[in-house]
Amino acid sequence: MGRPERPIDPEAGPLPRFAFDLRHLREKAGSPSYRQLARQAHYSATALSEAAGALQLPSLAVTLAYVRACDGDPVERERRWREVAAAHEDGCEDRPSPYLGLAAFQPADADRFFGRESLVAELVDRLGRQRLIVLFGPSGSGKSSIEEVFTMCDDAGERRAFVEALVAAAESTRVVVAARADFLGHCAEFPGLVLALRDAQFLVGPMQADELRQAIEGPAARHGLRVDNDMVAAALADVRGQPGALPLLSHALLETWHRREKNRLTLAGYQASGGVHGAIAATAERAFAELTAEGRSVARSLLLRLVQLNDDACDVRRRAALSEVLGMGRSAETARVLDRLATARLVVVTDDSVELGHEAVARAWPRLQRWIAEDRQALRVHRQLTIAAGAWEAVGRDPGALYRGVQLAAVRDLAGRADWVVSSSAVERQFVRAGAEAEAAAHGVALRQAAG
Numbered sequence: 001m002g003r004p005e006r007p008i009d010p011e012a013g014p015l016p017r018f019a020f021d022l023r024h025l026r027e028k029a030g031s032p033s034y035r036q037l038a039r040q041a042h043y044s045a046t047a048l049s050e051a052a053g054a055l056q057l058p059s060l061a062v063t064l065a066y067v068r069a070c071d072g073d074p075v076e077r078e079r080r081w082r083e084v085a086a087a088h089e090d091g092c093e094d095r096p097s098p099y100l101g102l103a104a105f106q107p108a109d110a111d112r113f114f115g116r117e118s119l120v121a122e123l124v125d126r127l128g129r130q131r132l133i134v135l136f137g138p139s140g141s142g143k144s145s146i147e148e149v150f151t152m153c154d155d156a157g158e159r160r161a162f163v164e165a166l167v168a169a170a171e172s173t174r175v176v177v178a179a180r181a182d183f184l185g186h187c188a189e190f191p192g193l194v195l196a197l198r199d200a201q202f203l204v205g206p207m208q209a210d211e212l213r214q215a216i217e218g219p220a221a222r223h224g225l226r227v228d229n230d231m232v233a234a235a236l237a238d239v240r241g242q243p244g245a246l247p248l249l250s251h252a253l254l255e256t257w258h259r260r261e262k263n264r265l266t267l268a269g270y271q272a273s274g275g276v277h278g279a280i281a282a283t284a285e286r287a288f289a290e291l292t293a294e295g296r297s298v299a300r301s302l303l304l305r306l307v308q309l310n311d312d313a314c315d316v317r318r319r320a321a322l323s324e325v326l327g328m329g330r331s332a333e334t335a336r337v338l339d340r341l342a343t344a345r346l347v348v349v350t351d352d353s354v355e356l357g358h359e360a361v362a363r364a365w366p367r368l369q370r371w372i373a374e375d376r377q378a379l380r381v382h383r384q385l386t387i388a389a390g391a392w393e394a395v396g397r398d399p400g401a402l403y404r405g406v407q408l409a410a411v412r413d414l415a416g417r418a419d420w421v422v423s424s425s426a427v428e429r430q431f432v433r434a435g436a437e438a439e440a441a442a443h444g445v446a447l448r449q450a451a452g
Contacts, residue, residue: 019052021080023052098220100250111219133176166193170196216236255273255274303346319353325338329420403431
């Protein structure tokens with residue numbers, strides 16, 4: 001028999017409650033000794049005993065090892081750990097994360113931006129000599145890709161007017177544009193832009209090892225944290241030779257920060273996060289697992305709505321109107337799912353729009369990739385329907401804007417699927433119904449004329 005553990009009052013605060021629940025979990029497992037748990041958890045008996053001691057919050061890695069050794073639910077316990085970590089940081093004040101994860105850098109985040117000093121200096125130097133610069137680089141290479149001018153704008157006239165205005169603006173002010181490298185060919189469609197691009201291209205390449213090290217260690221040092229050398233080495237090895245891996249690295253660093261041990265970012269925390277190749281998928285799977293069966297069905301439809309399929313380029317994220325998303329069937333459940341995905345930073349929600357937190361979500365989450373691959377043609381039909389229904393709404397629901405013939409038949413097949421109510425928006429459902437009614441009315445008129 002081991003020494004009795006000191007009593008804990010679960011009502012004394014979040015940390016005592018957390019430790020009390022760990023002890024209760026061990027009791028449900030048959031009250032094994034900490035030496036027995038240590039053999040299963042691969043952590044020392046002392047570390048496991050301290051985890052349930054209520055003196056300090058254990059690391060997430062130790063917590064999950066304890067829970068698994070007691071046959072507990074690691075997903076639920078990780079959620080609890082995060083709640084306690086947010087409320088109680090080892091008796092210290094909460095500190096903001098030094099890493100942004102999938103979020104885009106804003107001017108207020110300058111103290112977290114490291115590793116691109118040489119590129120920024122070169123860019124500023126060139127702007128002193130010319131008014132227009134166009135940054136080209138692959139998705140996830142560290143440049144912020146725009147205005148969806150090629151992927152989101154469906155009006156060719158509007159797209160052309162925007163590009164012409166952009167080129168004209170460079171005559172009186174300095175303009176910096178960022179675009180994905182695989183969209184360079186689209187730029188050739190605009191003569192004025194082709195002319196401007198001859199001396200304006202600025203290629204953003206992958207960060208070098210010393211730059212990546214700065215991107216990892218710089219923000220941590222600025223926030224009073226230490227990064228273990230073996231953790232840095234593992235992260236550098238994971239991103240080596242992958243120019244589009246920066247958002248994956250940023251998310252892995254954020255998740256490692258959540259798993260820090262006091263003021264240290266450790267290799268164990270990095271590995272527990274899933275690392276560069278698994279952190280986003282781990283976060284996404286954790287959020288997905290916490291949903292109800294109905295919520296998972298809604299999440300599938302919602303996330304697929306936020307992907308834009310392309311014929312000649314990689315799929316990209318699509319920004320949807322918030323009203324469009326909340327207009328999907330089962331709106332109450334949609335709102336709950338949207339809140340959970342936003343909390344996990346898988347999606348970004350503003351006052352009027354919703355989009356994936358980063359294109360990397362679609363690239364790095366196998367489940368979402370499978371969903372896209374399983375029904376690619378139906379998704380393409382649905383995206384075209386979304387555009388057509390929006391145009392119909394914009395012209396006051398003019399009957400002339402309704403689908404007919406082959407197009408109507410295609411979306412009626414879509415509307416016959418079991419998940420139609422969940423996956424469609426209110427306007428889309430009304431658009432299809434109005435088209436079907438108009439076709440039926442026209443058919444009735446034709447029959448009467450034939451009979452008469």
